[in-house]
Amino acid sequence: MNLISTAARRVFARRRRSVLLIAALVPGLAQADAVIDWNTTAWQAATAAGGPPIQTRINTITHLAIHDALNSIELRYEPYAGTHPAARGASPDAAIATAAYMTLSITVPSQAAALETTYDTYLAGLTCPAAFPGCVSDGIAVGAAAAEAILALRANDGAATPHAPYSAPLLPGVYQPTAPNFAAPQFGNWGRVKPFALNRVSQFAAGPSPLMNLRSGTYRRDYQEVMAVGSAAVRGAPENVDSYESRAARYWAGGGANANAIAQRVVAGRGLDRWQHARLFALMNMAQADASFGLFYGKYQYAFWRPITAIHASGNTQWMSYLVSPPYPDYASGLSGLTASAMEVMRRLLGTDALPYTYTAAGIERHFDTLSQAENEAAMSRVYAGIHFRSACTDGLKQGTKVGNYVVRHYLRPRRR
Known part of the structure; x- marks a missing residue:
């Protein structure tokens, strides 16, 4: 089953309309490269999900979605999960932000509220040229499609159960929990x-x-x-x-x-x-x-x-x-x-x-x-x-x-x- 449920899509659609209204009313904010911005947001959010192994998977899902969203707007590199329809003039920055926001909200649900605030603020800083007044909305659409595609691919990849019970004979050379805490072994799966x-x-x-x-x-x-x-x-x-x-x-x-x-x-x-x-x-x-x-x-x-x-x-x-x-x-x-x-x-x-x-x-x-x-x-x-x-x-x-x-x-x- 797709990780983005029908109910979640409806919520996202309502949020998208409200965000676009904010974007129309708030002056543009000075922003750096959107990929760098959301890379920082991604690795910081991922730390809340668990240890470095878990973080690598979250960061990969996020950045593959960003990559595919951009290459749906302009195909310069091979996509990973495929390209998606993109309207002419679609905002790359809106696509990047949406791809990152949606993947991170699913993979790090504990950070969803903070990510929502970051996302809303980010979109509020975007503006559209007169020739493409719907650029932000169009960018959101392609970013959402890229996020859904990579999330669907990784839905049953085995990461949901990273740990496994461990036992081994007390023999020379064989791993055992270590002093001083003797913590249970992790990431066995x-x-x-x-x-x-x-x-x-x-x-x-x-x-x-x-x-x-x-x-x-x-x-x-x-x-x-x-x-x-x-x-x-x-x-x-x-x-x-x-x-x-x-x-x-x-x-x-x-x-x-x-x-x-x-x-x-x-x-x-x-x-x-x-x-x-x-x-x-x-x-x-x-x-x-x-x-x-x-x-x-x-x-x-x-x-x-x-x-x-x-x-x-x-x-x-x-x-x-x-x-x-x-x-x-x-x-x-x-x-x-x-x-x-x-x-x-x-x-x-x-x-x-x-x-x-x-x-x-x-x-x-x-x-x-x-x-x-x-x-x-x-x-x-x-x-x-x-x-x-x-x-x-x-x-x-x-x-x-x-x-x-x-x-x-x-x-x-x-x-x-």
Whole structure:
């Protein structure tokens, strides 16, 4: 069944008439690029829905709807769910706002009231040229059609039940809930969600890795490293709390991996238009979503233990990681894979790795000269945090890069003229 019910359509139709009246009465407001505006609204709203895996799906649905709405008005790139009838002169900004508003209202219902206020205010700032007096209404229509299409495609994709009961034998190498909270494992079903672009979730899955052989040199090296550099006693010591390693751990865990905010800074001043922005954000979020499905498929396929469990099993029960381990298995690293998938999309679309940006997270400002520098630090930050073995991070980077590359090569390609 379509997620937009008949009753909801009627409500939307009534709201559309009232919004158009407001738009006719309120002077136009100064606005930036509508795609950037609604990208910010989307990722901020998505945080209310759950953890990063859930956010990637919401952001993808939103930005695919935006992309398809724009390309229904002017077909420049392949659509994802199809194009929709658009009247001549339809407002691209109204289409963008409506596509975003409708998808977000459905996927993040707790934010519906705030989104409605943002949407009404945004439409009130739009004006139409004399030649196309109904441009806002026409833009709303195409944005609504794009939103309905992508919501219908994802209605039964498996995301409604992201978690699953977990139990495993108490054996060396096998994941168990981790100290200090021993939280129930999460996202056990996330590897079953239907991908947006990949043929199957396991298409680029990492592993198996030599890390999983507890007698291998790889495991011994990774174990000794994370025990030494990821200890709370070491990283939190007064002489180390402001060290590069400690700051990197806090930075990436505290919001430094926000790919949408990073992408906004990367594209700023590059002269991209709304269609190009919409394509970039749609591809980037699609890559992150599919990377998340594949990463959680691997996490629960291998169910490899976290460093803190391994170290405690050796008898060193006083050791604590600098940051608390997320409640799911180690291999491969989610933050590493998601970051790499986003960086690869930006590299492919913008044609270079030399895309400097500055971003502040967890009260820490960081500047990166290249995307590779950023993604490699993101991966190592999880070792510094004491929550991942190095191999889980490097293999996560490789997996994410492959996903990003595939998505760009196969989806939303420029139309041949």
